Amino acid sequence: MSVDEGTFSEVSVDPRPAGVRAVYLVETRTPDEAAEVARLFADLEARVQVRRLCTGKLVSYAVQMHDSDSSVLDGIEAVLKGNYCFTVTQRSFDEVIYHILKELCSDTGSKLLPVSRCNICGRTEPFPSVVVNLSDEQGRVRVCRNYCASCAATATATSNKEFVRSLLASDKRNFRGIERAQLVRRRSRKHPIRFKIKASV
Numbered sequence: 342m343s344v345d346e347g348t349f350s351e352v353s354v355d356p357r358p359a360g361v362r363a364v365y366l367v368e369t370r371t372p373d374e375a376a377e378v379a380r381l382f383a384d385l386e387a388r389v390q391v392r393r394l395c396t397g398k399l400v401s402y403a404v405q406m407h408d409s410d411s412s413v414l415d416g417i418e419a420v421l422k423g424n425y426c427f428t429v430t431q432r433s434f435d436e437v438i439y440h441i442l443k444e445l446c447s448d449t450g451s452k453l454l455p456v457s458r459c460n461i462c463g464r465t466e467p468f469p470s471v472v473v474n475l476s477d478e479q480g481r482v483r484v485c486r487n488y489c490a491s492c493a494a495t496a497t498a499t500s501n502k503e504f505v506r507s508l509l510a511s512d513k514r515n516f517r518g519i520e521r522a523q524l525v526r527r528r529s530r531k532h533p534i535r536f537k538i539k540a541s542v
Contacts, residue, residue: 349475349483352524354505354534356471359490360390360407362434363414366442367400368427368449375400381420388413392467394442397451401442403434403467439465459489461511473508475538486512501534502526 369375375396382391382402394401406413414432421428431438439456446453459466469487476482488496488508496511498504502524509516523539 348477349538350478351476351480351527352505352509352536352538353474353476354471354501354508355474356493356534357469358407359470360405360468361409361411361414362403362405362432362468363417364394364403364431364434364438364442365401365417365421366429366445367421367425368445369398369400369425374425378402378421378425381417385413385417390468392456393454394439394456394467395446395451395453397446398449399445399451405468434465434467436465457487459492460486460513461488461492461508463513464489464491471508473505484514486514502536505534505536 367378369378375398378400379393382393382404385391385404389404389406392403394403404414404417411432418428418430421430429441443453445451456465456467457469458464459469466487466489470490471488471493473486473488474482475484475486486509492511493508496504496507498507505524506519509519524536525539527535527537
C-alpha cells in the first residue's frame, strides 16, 4: 500500500507507556458468575488498563498498570481465588499464557476474543507500545497499526518523523513510498505526534 498516492493525508503516532501486566483466567459455573467477574474488571478500569481476552464458561482478562505498587494486582488475585474454584494468574503476558488460554477456551467451549498483534513481529499484544493511525482528507482513520515495545525500541530514528517512517517501513503491510513522502508536523492536543502527508514530487 502506497502512502504517496493520495490514499492517506495524515499520520498520527500515539506512544503508550509500558507497565506491569497480569493475566487472569477464571472458570465460572454460571452466567451470573461470569457477569460478576466482568463487573469486577469494569470497576477497575479507572485505575488500570483492561482487555477482555475470552468469554463463556472461561473468562479471561489482561490488565496493565503504570504504578509500581502491585497491591491492586494482589487484590484482584485474592478476590478471584477467594470466590471462584478455578483461577489462574500470571504476572506477565506472553505467547505461552496466550497458548494456554486458547487451549482452555477450546476445552471449555469458550470464545476467544480478537487481540491486537504487533504489525512488525506478529507478537500478540493486548497493550501496544505505539499505535499509528493513517487518516484520509476527512480525518477518518483508514488504517490503524500496532507495535510492541521491542519493535518500537529497535526502530532507527533520530526524530519523531524518522521514528514513524521506520515503523511503517518495517510494517508487514509494506507501506510503499513512506521514505519519499513529505511529513509536515502538525500541532494537536489529541495527538502529540501528528504529520500531514504530502506526496513526493
